[in-house]
Amino acid sequence: MSEGGVHRTVVAWCPDWPLVAAGLVTEPSAVLKANRVVACSAPARSEGVRLRQRRREAEAACPGLVFVSEDPARDVRTFEAVVSAVARFSPQVEVTRPGVCSLPARGPARYFGGEEALAALLAQAATGAAHQIGGEYAPTCRIGIADTPFAARLAARESVIVPSGQAARWLAPLPVSVLGVASIGELLGRLGIHRLGQFAEMDEGVVSGRLGVEGMRAHRLARGLDDHRLVLDEPLPDMSIQRELEDPVDRVETIAFIAAGLAEELASRLSGRGLACTRLYVEASTENAEELARWWRADRPFTARSMVDRVRWQLEGWLTGAAAAAGAPGAPTSGIILIRLTAGEVTPDSGRQLGLLGESAEASQRVERAVARVQGLLGHESIGTAVMAGGRGPLEQVRIVPWGEPRAEGLPATQPWPGRLPPPAPTVVYATPIEVSVRDLHGHPVEVSGRGRPSGAPSRLFLGPGREYTVTRWAGPWPSDERWWDPALHRRRARMQVLLEDGSAHVLALEGGRWAIEASYD
Amino acid sequence: MLLARERVLPATDLLASSLPMGGLQRGTTTIVTPSSPGSAEAPGSTTLALELLAGVSMGGYWCAAVGLANLGILAAAERRVALERLLLVPFPGGAGRWQQVLATLFDGVDAVLFAPPGPVRSSDARKLSARAKDRGSLLIVLDRHGRWSEPGDLRCRVTSSAWSGLGEGHGLLAGRSVEIEVSGRGAAARPRRTAVSLTQMGLTA
Numbered sequence: 001m002s003e004g005g006v007h008r009t010v011v012a013w014c015p016d017w018p019l020v021a022a023g024l025v026t027e028p029s030a031v032l033k034a035n036r037v038v039a040c041s042a043p044a045r046s047e048g049v050r051l052r053q054r055r056r057e058a059e060a061a062c063p064g065l066v067f068v069s070e071d072p073a074r075d076v077r078t079f080e081a082v083v084s085a086v087a088r089f090s091p092q093v094e095v096t097r098p099g100v101c102s103l104p105a106r107g108p109a110r111y112f113g114g115e116e117a118l119a120a121l122l123a124q125a126a127t128g129a130a131h132q133i134g135g136e137y138a139p140t141c142r143i144g145i146a147d148t149p150f151a152a153r154l155a156a157r158e159s160v161i162v163p164s165g166q167a168a169r170w171l172a173p174l175p176v177s178v179l180g181v182a183s184i185g186e187l188l189g190r191l192g193i194h195r196l197g198q199f200a201e202m203d204e205g206v207v208s209g210r211l212g213v214e215g216m217r218a219h220r221l222a223r224g225l226d227d228h229r230l231v232l233d234e235p236l237p238d239m240s241i242q243r244e245l246e247d248p249v250d251r252v253e254t255i256a257f258i259a260a261g262l263a264e265e266l267a268s269r270l271s272g273r274g275l276a277c278t279r280l281y282v283e284a285s286t287e288n289a290e291e292l293a294r295w296w297r298a299d300r301p302f303t304a305r306s307m308v309d310r311v312r313w314q315l316e317g318w319l320t321g322a323a324a325a326a327g328a329p330g331a332p333t334s335g336i337i338l339i340r341l342t343a344g345e346v347t348p349d350s351g352r353q354l355g356l357l358g359e360s361a362e363a364s365q366r367v368e369r370a371v372a373r374v375q376g377l378l379g380h381e382s383i384g385t386a387v388m389a390g391g392r393g394p395l396e397q398v399r400i401v402p403w404g405e406p407r408a409e410g411l412p413a414t415q416p417w418p419g420r421l422p423p424p425a426p427t428v429v430y431a432t433p434i435e436v437s438v439r440d441l442h443g444h445p446v447e448v449s450g451r452g453r454p455s456g457a458p459s460r461l462f463l464g465p466g467r468e469y470t471v472t473r474w475a476g477p478w479p480s481d482e483r484w485w486d487p488a489l490h491r492r493r494a495r496m497q498v499l500l501e502d503g504s505a506h507v508l509a510l511e512g513g514r515w516a517i518e519a520s521y522d
Numbered sequence: 523m524l525l526a527r528e529r530v531l532p533a534t535d536l537l538a539s540s541l542p543m544g545g546l547q548r549g550t551t552t553i554v555t556p557s558s559p560g561s562a563e564a565p566g567s568t569t570l571a572l573e574l575l576a577g578v579s580m581g582g583y584w585c586a587a588v589g590l591a592n593l594g595i596l597a598a599a600e601r602r603v604a605l606e607r608l609l610l611v612p613f614p615g616g617a618g619r620w621q622q623v624l625a626t627l628f629d630g631v632d633a634v635l636f637a638p639p640g641p642v643r644s645s646d647a648r649k650l651s652a653r654a655k656d657r658g659s660l661l662i663v664l665d666r667h668g669r670w671s672e673p674g675d676l677r678c679r680v681t682s683s684a685w686s687g688l689g690e691g692h693g694l695l696a697g698r699s700v701e702i703e704v705s706g707r708g709a710a711a712r713p714r715r716t717a718v719s720l721t722q723m724g725l726t727a
Contacts, residue, residue: 034699034717035682070686072697182539253692309696367584370630371609374623378615386595386605398595400610407606422694425596427568457691473688475695497695499688504565505695519594521685521695522568522666 007226008105008164009149010118012086012126013156014079014141016041017099020134021078022068029066030058038070042139072098073316078133080317082141083294085129089122094279094295102152102297105145115161119143146170149297150221154178167224172197179218184211196222239277240342241266248287248335252319255284255336256312260422262341263307270343276301279344282314287334292318295344305423307341371403380404397425421478421495426507426519433509433516437462448494448510452479458498458508461517473499477510531632531660533577534602540704540716542676545577546662548632549655550675553663557681566680566700569597571664574678575635576601578660579608583632588614588624590637590664614639621646624661625653633660638669647672676706681715 018039019025030040030049037053048061059065075098083101087093089112090103105115112118126141144156151167154174162170174196176188187210193199200222207219220226241262249255270276280302283293296310319332374383384402401407438446440456447455454477461469476496494510495518505521532538533545546552554571557564575598579585584607587593591612599605609631614620620639627634634654647670654661663670681703687696697719705713 034684034701034719036701036717069684070699072686073693183535183544186539253694256694367609367630370626373626374611377619377622377626378611378613382613383609383611385608386599386610388596388599388605398599398605400595400612403609423600424695424698425594425600427572427594427597428592429594429596430592473685473690473693475688475691475693497688499685499695502565503683503685505685505688520565521698522565 008147009102009152010105011102011144011152011156012122012141014082014099014130015139018075020130020138021075024066025134026137027066028062031068031070033070076313077317081133082126082129085125094297096297102149115145148226151224168200171224184215184218238269239346242340245337248337250335252312252315255315256308259311259339260308263304266341266343267304274348275346277343277346280307280310281342281344282311283340284315284336285338286332287337290332426521428520428522433518435516438515448477452477470501471498472501531578532581534573536718537573540702546660548658548660551651551661552676553665553670553674554678555665564680564683566683567666570678570680570702571635571662572598572601574662575633576603578633579603585633586627586631587635589639624650628654628657628659635662635664637664641669644671679703
């Protein structure tokens, strides 16, 4: 029994996890996203329901099909139970996405008496945890082992242990669609290449020329090689960032907020050096010295936003999951006082080059001439570009600079600003916010106390006669006390996000007792 | 570095597989609309228009946004539109004026995103499209109120939209999945619908 390469991986896969999490996996059920099926239960599949079907098609195949909307937070939160079970086999367990986690094969295989034995024990442990969540008839968890994480994920679908050195041969008959990148799959299809084996035989130069960096990466996967890009040899200092909190915090949103600042700093340290990371280690400790540390992996390099997502999911699972409720060992009994993020698998970020070129490029004469003519038609200040600026409100975060004036940034935009709404940013920002009346269920105007508590849940917005809207979801208020040190510029505002019945989403701001729509997410 | 004048301008990964040529063709007119003009049902047309622009901008090209005084520029930057190569003309003037401004910008930049300030006469729309074609510039019309009467070469419509992440008194707007419909002349004659996740969550497929 060979031990395989350095990255020989075990993958544990719980099929149809979103339906297990929703408690519907034993009935015909499916998850819809943008009107299409993205997951379904085995009973649904046996009736003919398939992924990517539209809602109507699925209903026609299986009348009585139960639909659930996507809830990634719930999927991750419940999956924590399985991850904890797997973590007992190796502290280096890594969550790829809800339903799939992986760990290195070498150490655990040696300890548990071989890969077959390991696979059997893992399957049992993970399935046991899955049954706690989805009931005793939830699908059993499948284990796959192979030389690369990519091959191991595919091996898990068939509960296979691919012998060491055989990854390429085992992958060869699989269709190129398993690469998971639609554009590459389509292009290969047009070239008459339908199987990974055929793709693997293509010349590297041709792949690079026609498919670019992404194509090269996929090519390595198809050949059974690791998808790890050239990883830097020496770990860099500064790849870890942490914050100790004076007062313990047990609200996930608050921690996510703090983590957002850490993530932005870490992301900018990386990008400032032209680097990116595809693994992230998130550690959280409580006042009573309970700890939860997890590795997370992403296919594309982590952005600050995707880092914060992982922190939120990890803590939601830990603080609010079944383990916490049951008082299991290791479950938190007090608030969090330490958060640490560490970047792993740091590689040069090839996607940055374009940005650098753009920044140093000078406007061509063509652009200058066009601008001059527009200024002649409309005036000097009529045309310009924008620079990022510091500030909390959606309006202040960007500044317009008339053409010809220096594009110096006013305030560093990368520093986290307390009170600033996290991304995604709204696509429409009203220079003059639209006044609106916000009422709760009983028709009373919604107010916000000094401590930031709303007097009631916002239920209806009134813009004018005949223009009333129902609020279906909301969050906040998030108070911001801006420039309190400057009497002239001091502003106290509270903001909320609301989703209306017509599917539109907006930012509401309260200032001086009056509500207005500050921005919309069109 | 000299950028070759390619016939098809690049699109982002999110949209490339939804567009008939994998990107927008130089000199064409693309109309971006919500599911029905003037309504907020299936909102997302501004985001879709920004995403189309972002593909071009990331390719190193110059872009302009005309008549979008309320544009969320931070959102544009988040979608990877290069702010240093985005000309902003929020107030392009009254009737007669803005047509000249657009025509001028076709000379200078590779893609213009335009939100009509009022109803546009068919003859004006046709003249502008012809001018864009002549100059090899892309015209993207963000038509939220049904003001552009000509069909254009390509139409992109948001047909359904769903936000996730917001609860009742908790959470945050996080991800969004929309369905877009692409239709038009020639290769795109049959309307084609695709589901797109407009705010990436960083998850693998």
